[in-house]
Amino acid sequence: MLKSIGKRVLQTLVVLFCVSLLIFILLRIIPGDAITTMMGEHANAETIERLTKEMNLDKPFYVQFASYLRDICTGNFGSSYTLNKPVTELISAAFPNTVMLAVFAALIAWVIGMVCGIIAAVRKDGILDRLFMGFSLLGVSIPVFMVAMLLQYLVGYRLHWVDISGVKNWTGFILPAIALGWNSAGSIARLTRSTLVEVLQEDYIDTAKAKGLGQGAVLLLHALRNAMLPVITMMALQISSLLSGAVITETIFSINGVGRLAVDAITSRDIPLLQGTVLFTTVIVIVGNLIADCLYTVLDPRIRKGA
Amino acid sequence: MREEKKVLLRCEHLVKEFPVDRKRAVHAVSDISLEIYEGECLALVGESGCGKSTLGRTLIQLHEPTSGKVFFRDAEISAMKPAQFAQYRRQMQMIFQDPYASLDPRMTVRDIIAEPLVTHKVCESKEAVTARVLELMDAVGVPREFLYRYPHQFSGGQRQRIGIARAVALNPSLVICDEPVSALDVSVQSQVLNLLKDIQANYGLTYLFISHDLSVVRFISNRVCVMFLGKICEIGDSETIYRDPVHPYTKFLMNAIPIANPHLREQEKTLLEGEIPSPIDPPKGCRFHTRCPYATDRCRAEEPALREVKGRQVACHLV
Amino acid sequence: MEEKLLEINHLKSYFFTRKGVSPAVDDVSLAVPKGKIVGIVGESGCGKSMTAKSIMDLLKYPGRIVEGEILLDGKDLTKLSARERRRVRGEDVSMIFQEPMTSLNPVVKVGKQVREAILTHQKVDRAEAKRRVLEVFRQVGISEPEKRYECYPHELSGGLRQRVMIAMAMVCRPKLMIADEPTTALDVTIEAQILKLIKTLCETTGMSCLLISHNLGVIAQMCDYVYVMYAGKIVEQGDVFTLFDHPRHPYTQGLLASIIHLDEQRERLSTIPGMVPNLMHLPEGCAFCNRCGQAMDCCRTKKPELYDLGGGHAFRCFLPGESEASHA
C-alpha cells in the first residue's frame, strides 16, 4: 500500500512541477513585454526598471524560472503591485472565506446528492427516481451565476430572508454555498444513482440476499461500500469545479475570497497576484486529489494489496 | 504414415515470461520444446494458468518469446523482422475462444471474413473477395443470405463458424484453435467440432488445439500434450495416452472428469488435493510436486526431464 | 415415495421485456425429497437458473413469478410476506452461484461475509459466530481457517472462493441447498473436489440439494433424480439410472448421444441440428419440433403434455401416444 501511495506522491510532484512551469510560461513568457502589459502605456521608466529587476526579466529564461521556482518553494509569491501587499498575505486573508464557502457548498451538495442518488437508485424507474433525476439534470445545467442571482433576487431582495449586503457572519455563506453546491449536488446524485444501480446488479448482491439479509442491510453493508468508490473519485474532482465556481460566487456575493482575488488580478493585470492565486488553488486541487487517491487505496482492498 | 511425418512447426527451449514488477514475473511458458507435424492435430491440454494459451500465441509470434527459437518448416520465424515475417503470418491463423468477443461488432460478416484477404491482398477485385467469402460461408455452413449481417445477430455457434471461415480464408497451413468450443452449448459444441474436423480434412490443415476439456481433445486430436504450470508433463499419441496415462498429473486429470454414466459413480475416485500453485512463484524441482501424492525428495529438488516411456514422452522421476 | 422437502407446482416465471413476454419458466413442477440430490440439466437459456432464482425470490425486474406454488415443508413460499420469505432464505434454503469470482463482495473480508449469515438469522454474539464460521471453514476443507477468515475474495483462488460460498450456504444448517452451476467456472481437478464436498456434506448432514448444471457428467455423478429442461419446460424426468439408461425424449437422447467417451475414438459426433430457440419466438407446437428427427405433424401444431411412464419417469412428447395409435 505504501508503495503505491509513494508512487502516487511522486507523480504528484511531477505534475506540480509541470503546473508551475505552465503558469510561468503563460504569464511571463508569452505576453511579450510583461511589464508594459501589466502597467499599460502610462508606466514611467523608473517603475519599469524596478519591476524588471524585481521579476528578473532582464535575465535569461532559465534563471528566471529557477528564481521563480525558488520563490514559490519558499512561499514567496512576490507582492501585488495594485494592492501593495505581499501576495501571501492577501491570499491568507482571503483563503478562510473560500474554504468556508467551498466546505459549506460541498457538505450541502454531497449530502443532498448522495441521498437523492440512493433513493433514486433504490426506487429505480419510480416517481421519485424521475423527479430527482430531472432535478439533478437541472442542477447540472443551470449556470452557477444564474442560481446565485436568482437566490439573491428572490430570497434576498424579494423575501428579505437573509442579508445580502455582504458577508458578515456564517449565515451570509448560506446563499452562496447553495448557489455553489447546486451543480455538484446534481452530478453527485447522478453518479451515485448510476453506480448504485450497476452494483445492485452484481452477483454478490444476490449472494447477500440469498443469505437472508434485508434490503437495508444489503444496501448499507454491500452495495454502498462498492458504489461509493467512484463517487469518492468524483468528489475529489469536484474540489476543482467548486473552486472554479467559487470565482463566480465570490464575485456575485462580494465575498473576499481567493477566486475574487484572481478576477481582480486579471482585470487589474496584476501578474504576481494572478500567479499566486492560480498556483495556490491548483495546489489545493492536486493535494485534494492525492488525498482522495489515498482514501480510495484504503477503501478498496483490491488496490491496497497491489493485486 | 508414421514414417513420412514432416515437421511443420518446431520450438526449442521456448520461454515466455510476463513481468509483474521489477523482481517478479509470471512464468507462463518455461523451456518448452516440441514439434507439430504436418496434417496432424496436436492438442495442448491443461488447467487454467498452465500456459497453454500463451504457448500457442508465442508459437505464432503474437507474443514475443522471452527466449528460445521457433521454426516454421525450416525458417526461424522467432528471429525475423516484421516485414520478413509477414509472408509466414498468413500460413498461421487462429480461432478464438469467445465467439462474442472475437468478431468486431461493427463489421458485417463479409468484412470480417474478407479482412485477412484484404490485408494480404490475395484477391484482385472486390467482386473476387466477395466470391471467395461466399465460398467460405458455404464451407462452414453460414447461409449465403446473411452476408451483410452483423455478428450480434447470430448465435454463438454461428459466430464461431464465421470465425472459422476467417481463419481458413488464406489457406493457411497451421490453425491455432484456442478453446474454440468451450463457450458453446453442448448441442452446438458437437456441431462445431464436426465442422472443425471436416475443415481440417478438406483444407489439409494442421491444428494446434488448445483446450481444458479432455473429452473434446479426445475427439479431435491425434496427439496430446499435457501441460502443468508452463511445463510439459506428458506428450504422445492420443490413443496411447488416453488408454494408459503414465504421468500422475495426467492420471488425476482423466480421473477427475465427471463421467456421464451413473453406474460408474460408486467407484471411489482418488482426487488431487490442494490448489494450483501460482505461476509467479512456481515450486522448485518438479512443478507438480506440491499436489502430487507420490512426490519424493528427488521430485522436490530436481526438475524431471522429458524421456521416452511406453511410446510417449513423460517428465516424471517416478515412471 | 419419500417425504418431499420442496415441491414446486405449475410454476411460471416470465420476463416482461419491451420486445414481448419471455416464458423463462413455463409450467414447471418438480419435487426434492428429503436428503436427496436432485438435478436440473439443460442448455443455456432453458430456464434452469430462473427456476432456482424463483425459489430464492431473486428474480430481477422485468422477471417475476406469474403463478404456481413453491412448497417448502408444505408452506407456500410465494404466499409469504417479504419478511418471512427473508427468514427462509439463508436459514432454510441457501444458494451457491456459478461465478465464485463475482459472487463475493470484493471489499469485505470473506470471514465477515460468512459470519453475516449467522448474525442475520441467529441470536449469537460475534465471537460465537466467528467460532462457528471457523468450524464450517474446516468442514468445507478450507486449510488455515483463521488466516482465510481475514482474507479478501481477490486473494483466494477460484476453488477456495467456491468453498467459502459453500461455507456461507452451510453455516445456518439449511434444509435445502441450491447449487447453480457450482463448478462451471472451475478447473476439472478443482471441480471434482467441490463436487465431492457437496456430496459428502449432503450425506453427513441430511441436507437436500437442488443441483443445476449443463454438464451431464456432473449430473450423472451427483444426482438421485433428474429433470431435463428445454425452452422453459421440463421435457423429461426420472431417476438418474432410468434416465441415463433409457432416455425417451428425443432431446435427452440427443444430448446423451453427443457426449464424447474417453475410451473410444470416434470419427464423428452425433449432433442435435439447429440451435436453442429464442424463448420469444417459440414454435407453435412442441418447442423442440424444429430440431427433432422424429417430429410429426402434430408436433408442429400442438403442445405435448408430460407422458407418465410410471416409476417417476415421464417425458413430454407425442411419440408414445402415436405409437400406441399405430399399434392399435
Place this chain on the structure above:
Amino acid sequence: MPKKSNPLQDDFRTEMAAEREALAAQLGESDTFGDKMRRLASDNKLAVFSGILIVIFILMAVFAPLLTPYDFDEMDLMARLAPPSAKHLLGTDELGRDVLTRLLYGARVSLAVGVIPTVFSMLIGVVLGMVSGYVGGMTDAVIMRLADVVLSFPSLLLAMVIMYTLGDGITSIFIALAITNWASVARVVRSETLSLRETEYVEAARSMGVKDMVIIFRHILPNCIPSLIVLFTLNVPSAILSESSLSFLGIGVQLPKSSWGLMVNMGRTYLYNAPWLSLVPSAAIMLVVLAFNFLGDGLRDVLDPHLKNS
C-alpha cells in the same frame, strides 16, 4: 483449392436447414445503430424534444436577422430598461436595445462557442487518447501526465489565465476552451482504447497480420464512436457554460459583440429593477444546456450504457 465432395457434408446440410429457420426467426430482432435511434425516439420523448429544441435554437441563431425587426445594436434611448411588452417581447436594456434581438444574435456566439472548441478538444483528445492507449509505455506516461496537469487546474482559472495570455476575443475563447477540455476526452478515449485493444477481435486482426494503424482505424476508432457521440453532446453544454462564465466575469466576449454570458454580466447591475436583463439570457443558457444534456443522456442510454461520469 482442396474441395472434394464429402459425405459428411451432407448431414451438415440437414443441420443447416433447421438452423436457417431458427436464424431467420432470430434475425427479426437486430440491433443496429438505426434501431437504437428508433428506440431512443420511441422511448425517450424528452431526448427527442431536446433534439428538436436544439435544432430550433440553431435555426434561430442562423436566421436571427429575419426574425426580428431590430438591429442588434439599435438603441432606443426613449425606452431604456423597458419591461417586456408587445413592442419588445423581452424588454430592453440600459441603452434601450431589444433584449430578444440581442438574445438571438448572442445565440450565434454561444452556439459557436459550444461547438467549435468542442470539436477541436475532441480531435486533440481522441488522437492523444488513442495513441496513449494503443502505444502505451513512455508515450502513454507523458500524455497522461500532461492531461493530469491540465486537469489539476480549476478549469475556469486555467481558461482565465489563457485568456489573459492571449488577450480578449472570440478566437482566444476557442483556444482556451479547447486547451482546458481535451484532457478529459483523452482520458475516456484512452481507457476505451485500452479495453478495445485487449478484445479478441483486435487480437484476431493482429494474428492475421493487420498493421497497427489499420487496426486503429478499422477496429478501435469505429468502436469508440458511440462514446464519442455521447461525449460530444455532453461537452458542448459544458463549453457553453464555460464561455458564459468567462463572459460573465468580463474576460470573455467583449463589447460591442454579444454573447449570453456577457448579457447576464451587463444586466447584473440592474438585477433589482430590471431582473429580466440577466435572467432571460441565463434561462436561454440553461435551456440549451439542459437540452444538450437530456439528448446526451438519452444517447448514452441507447448507445453506450457503460460510459459514466465523463
